[in-house]
Amino acid sequence: MQKMRVPGVVLGFALAVSLCGAEGGVAQEQARGAAAAGPVVSSKTTEDADSALEARLREIAKAHHGKVAMYATQLNTGREVSLDADTVVQTASVIKLTILFEAMEQVREGKARWDDKITLQPGDAVSGSGILLFLDAPQTLTLKDVLTLMIVMSDNTATNLAIDRIGLDAVNARAEWMGLKDTHLYKKIGKPATGPMPADQAKYGLGKSTPREMARVMERIGLCELEKRGELAEPAEVAGTISEKDSAICGVAMKMLRNQFYRDTIPRYLEKLDATETGSGIASKTGSLNAVRADVAIVAGKTGPMVISIFTYENADTSWTAENEGEVTIAKLARAIVESWSPTGIDGKTLVPGLGLGPKSGEMVSPRSGAAASN
Numbered sequence: 001m002q003k004m005r006v007p008g009v010v011l012g013f014a015l016a017v018s019l020c021g022a023e024g025g026v027a028q029e030q031a032r033g034a035a036a037a038g039p040v041v042s043s044k045t046t047e048d049a050d051s052a053l054e055a056r057l058r059e060i061a062k063a064h065h066g067k068v069a070m071y072a073t074q075l076n077t078g079r080e081v082s083l084d085a086d087t088v089v090q091t092a093s094v095i096k097l098t099i100l101f102e103a104m105e106q107v108r109e110g111k112a113r114w115d116d117k118i119t120l121q122p123g124d125a126v127s128g129s130g131i132l133l134f135l136d137a138p139q140t141l142t143l144k145d146v147l148t149l150m151i152v153m154s155d156n157t158a159t160n161l162a163i164d165r166i167g168l169d170a171v172n173a174r175a176e177w178m179g180l181k182d183t184h185l186y187k188k189i190g191k192p193a194t195g196p197m198p199a200d201q202a203k204y205g206l207g208k209s210t211p212r213e214m215a216r217v218m219e220r221i222g223l224c225e226l227e228k229r230g231e232l233a234e235p236a237e238v239a240g241t242i243s244e245k246d247s248a249i250c251g252v253a254m255k256m257l258r259n260q261f262y263r264d265t266i267p268r269y270l271e272k273l274d275a276t277e278t279g280s281g282i283a284s285k286t287g288s289l290n291a292v293r294a295d296v297a298i299v300a301g302k303t304g305p306m307v308i309s310i311f312t313y314e315n316a317d318t319s320w321t322a323e324n325e326g327e328v329t330i331a332k333l334a335r336a337i338v339e340s341w342s343p344t345g346i347d348g349k350t351l352v353p354g355l356g357l358g359p360k361s362g363e364m365v366s367p368r369s370g371a372a373a374s375n
Helices: 009-020 043-063 092-109 143-152 156-166 168-177 211-223 244-258 267-273 325-341
Strands: 067-074 080-083 117-120 139-142 207-209 282-289 292-301 304-313
Touching: 043 067, 043 080, 043 325, 067 211, 067 325, 092 143, 092 156, 092 168, 092 207, 092 211, 092 244, 092 282, 092 292, 117 143, 117 156, 139 143, 143 156, 143 244, 156 168, 207 211, 211 244, 211 292, 211 304, 244 282, 267 282, 267 325, 292 325, 304 325
Parallel strands: none
Antiparallel strands: 067 080, 067 304, 117 139, 282 292, 292 304
């Protein structure tokens, strides 16, 4: 659950509504070669740089009054850095990424449509972040509206509506399909459970995961790696590009993530490096509880796209201000990573389905899992 700390409800609503009404598809022209690998350097130089980066990250984490777990990778180079990346943590609202991904899969399979009608009924509203709790009910929205509010403003009421439409069991089955062993969405927000809860639900609340596993979910969304169950690959997919159908679906999701309303964590310092006029170079989903701050993002570095997944928890600073220590710590960690791996900054031109890299050809494989997904 994420608390709305800003009073600008009307401004946020205008933003969300404008996004909901925008065209769902995306231009099919992909920036395939834009994510350049950068200058050629020796493996020894890269190892030295990443060792220095890890030392810097540990220094930042040590200064934090709480705990830090994180994982980051640059997708085109395979560079990785981590701190306790497989630690199971409270996800707060970051778990909403799994709901979005399952919705994308259901749209692809024809089980759902972006324009499916969903009705907000009296009694549906729950507290916390979002704007639907301020609106009169009944209200009719589309599935795309609901998901946009869930991602852009972390709307808790919209999240519950999405769970009702997409299915809690379907979300968890998708996480299992992706090979995520420690990722689980427990229940709707602010509503009683409809069945027995796992023993650890009281500890983790809405959801649990690890920095590495949540990075996998974001990576699949960015690379547009959707399940190809029972289908022959299209010629374009064999060639390593993305089909028009998949690109349109992933484009809708990317637009939501790229317009994230809460930008005091990973984007805090990085967006100042982006001098382009092509839109944000960061697509992200945040999560916040009193003692938790988290952010998982795709950062479009000029040397190649990065996925950064950072969780701070058991934080001493439980304030709800922009200067919350957990948020500032995440921002410092993200800045150190990007300045090391992409010193010339970020560029939103490559923040398109496939991230300029395209999906893997042949078997659909869970990113870096080493195991082929079921077809």
